[in-house]
Amino acid sequence: MVVITCLSNVATQVGIGRIMGGNKFHYPVGQPELPPAEELRWRVNLLEKGLTALETPVKEPKVF
Amino acid sequence: MKVLHSLNQFFAGIGGEEKAGQEVLFIPGAVGAGTIVQNALKDRGVEYATLVWGDNYFHEQEEKSFNAIRAALEKFQPDFFLAGPAFNAGRYGLACAKVCSWVRDNWRVPAITAMHEDNPGTKEIGRHVFVIQTGASAASMQESLKRFSLLIELLLGGNQTAIENFRSEHCLPISRRFTVRSQAPDYVRATDLLLAKLQGQSYESEIPRIEATAHPIPNLTGRLKDATVALVTEGGLVPKGNPDRLESSRGSRYFKYSIDGREDLKRGEFEAMHTGYDTSTVNQDPDRIVPLDAMRVLEKSQRFRKLHDHYFVTTGTGAMPSKMEEIGAGIADELASSGISAVILTAT
Numbered sequence: 504m505v506v507i508t509c510l511s512n513v514a515t516q517v518g519i520g521r522i523m524g525g526n527k528f529h530y531p532v533g534q535p536e537l538p539p540a541e542e543l544r545w546r547v548n549l550l551e552k553g554l555t556a557l558e559t560p561v562k563e564p565k566v567f
Numbered sequence: 568m569k570v571l572h573s574l575n576q577f578f579a580g581i582g583g584e585e586k587a588g589q590e591v592l593f594i595p596g597a598v599g600a601g602t603i604v605q606n607a608l609k610d611r612g613v614e615y616a617t618l619v620w621g622d623n624y625f626h627e628q629e630e631k632s633f634n635a636i637r638a639a640l641e642k643f644q645p646d647f648f649l650a651g652p653a654f655n656a657g658r659y660g661l662a663c664a665k666v667c668s669w670v671r672d673n674w675r676v677p678a679i680t681a682m683h684e685d686n687p688g689t690k691e692i693g694r695h696v697f698v699i700q701t702g703a704s705a706a707s708m709q710e711s712l713k714r715f716s717l718l719i720e721l722l723l724g725g726n727q728t729a730i731e732n733f734r735s736e737h738c739l740p741i742s743r744r745f746t747v748r749s750q751a752p753d754y755v756r757a758t759d760l761l762l763a764k765l766q767g768q769s770y771e772s773e774i775p776r777i778e779a780t781a782h783p784i785p786n787l788t789g790r791l792k793d794a795t796v797a798l799v800t801e802g803g804l805v806p807k808g809n810p811d812r813l814e815s816s817r818g819s820r821y822f823k824y825s826i827d828g829r830e831d832l833k834r835g836e837f838e839a840m841h842t843g844y845d846t847s848t849v850n851q852d853p854d855r856i857v858p859l860d861a862m863r864v865l866e867k868s869q870r871f872r873k874l875h876d877h878y879f880v881t882t883g884t885g886a887m888p889s890k891m892e893e894i895g896a897g898i899a900d901e902l903a904s905s906g907i908s909a910v911i912l913t914a915t
Contacts, residue, residue, distance in 0.1 A: 504785070504909070504910040504911070504912055505910075505911055505912070506912045506913075506914055507911065507912070507913045507914065508913070508914040508915070509915075510914070514914070516779065517779040518779055518781055518782060518784070519784075520784030520785070520786075521784075525913065525914075527848075528844060528915055529844035529845045529846070529848060529849065529915060530848045530849055530855040530856065531802075531855075531856065531913050531914065531915060532854070532855055532856065532858040532861070532913055533848055533849070533852065533854070533855025533856070535848050535851065535852070535855070539852075542852075543854075543860055543861060543864070546854065546858050546860065546861035547861040547864045547865060549858075549861070550858055550861040550862060550865055550911070551865060551870070553911050554791060554796075554865065554870055554871065557787055557791060557796075557909045557911075558787060558791050560786040560787075561784055561786065562784065563784070564784075
């Protein structure tokens with residue numbers, strides 16, 4: 504599991520293994536300033552990083 | 568110094584199950600398990616008295632029991648109130664918890680009980696009651712009683728650090744929130760706590776600190792190319808109209824909603840139920856909390872085998888960690904039994 508959140512310190516404290524910084528607290532996987540097509544591209548990149556995190560073995564909380 | 572010690576019929580040495588109907592009895596002096604505590608405190612010039620009740624009587628006649636206990640407190644005026652140890656005895660543990668909580672709230676004297684962590688009494692413990700951890704059976708009697716007298720000594724000594732050390736080493740953490748009325752409005756109270764903390768003084772929050780239990784961190788087994796990936800969120804995203812009435816805070820449930828055949832989550836078809844964040848940006852485009860559109864792109868590029876055809880959702884605000892743990896375990900069970908090997912969880 505990978506958790507995408509802006510509160511990576513909280514996620515670390517509770518012992519989540521894979522943590523990724525989201526964009527904003529109230530829209531972790533959004534970028535509303537961008538035009539829709541670019542926002543989608545941005546989101547695909549973010550999720551691609553998330554998938555890489557999933558493939559990475561971890562033993563303790565790690566912020567990607 | 569006066570100590571009033573409550574025991575059930577068995578530990579007072581009155582009798583077994585046949586005496587479970589024994590009404591509340593005030594006995595001047597120590598009996599049964601109490602004699603050991605009294606002995607340990609004899610240098611303190613302790614005056615000891617005992618309350619005894621039958622395991623059934625207390626629960627069948629709770630009001631009468633409390634009246635009798637109140638009368639004993641008025642008569643004896645104890646400085647410390649003890650109950651137990653109850654080990655894993657359910658009726659006894661519940662009674663100890665209820666009585667200690669009531670005494671602490673109404674008489675403002677230290678209330679100390681002792682029980683095993685699985686005793687149902689732990690669910691009834693009120694604020695500020697010391698609950699010494701015991702083994703499951705009376706085999707740990709001597710040790711537990713020693714801790715009663717040790718804690719009384721520490722409380723008499725008034726060294727806060729020593730008391731806190733005792734609490735963390737020997738007492739059960741009671742991870743619940745209690746409704747309390749403070750002397751000052753919340754903002755004054757919060758500032759007072761902050762100042763005390765900054766000045767290194769002792770303080771006690773109304774909200775017990777809840778330590779997260781450690782869980783093993785699973786790694787992906789096999790290749791991501793062969794994996795089914797699921798989306799989970801605590802962001803409260805539900806179909807428009809919230810058909811299942813997901814709570815917008817203090818969530819107690821989770822739901823799963825189909826994304827089969829959908830390429831993205833369209834505005835107006837889904838909305839977020841969550842009082843913990845401004846949901847307007849997510850409502851404009853729900854993919855900003857459940858990134859379905861991006862996951863479809865990556866699915867098509869065969870980065871992973873398949874996106875699971877449901878996403879899971881709960882509301883992660885204002886809720887009890889214990890409830891959230893239950894919800895998490897429920898979602899994890901469903902995921903594991905659906906052949907899912909990886910999860911992306913978005914959190915606000």
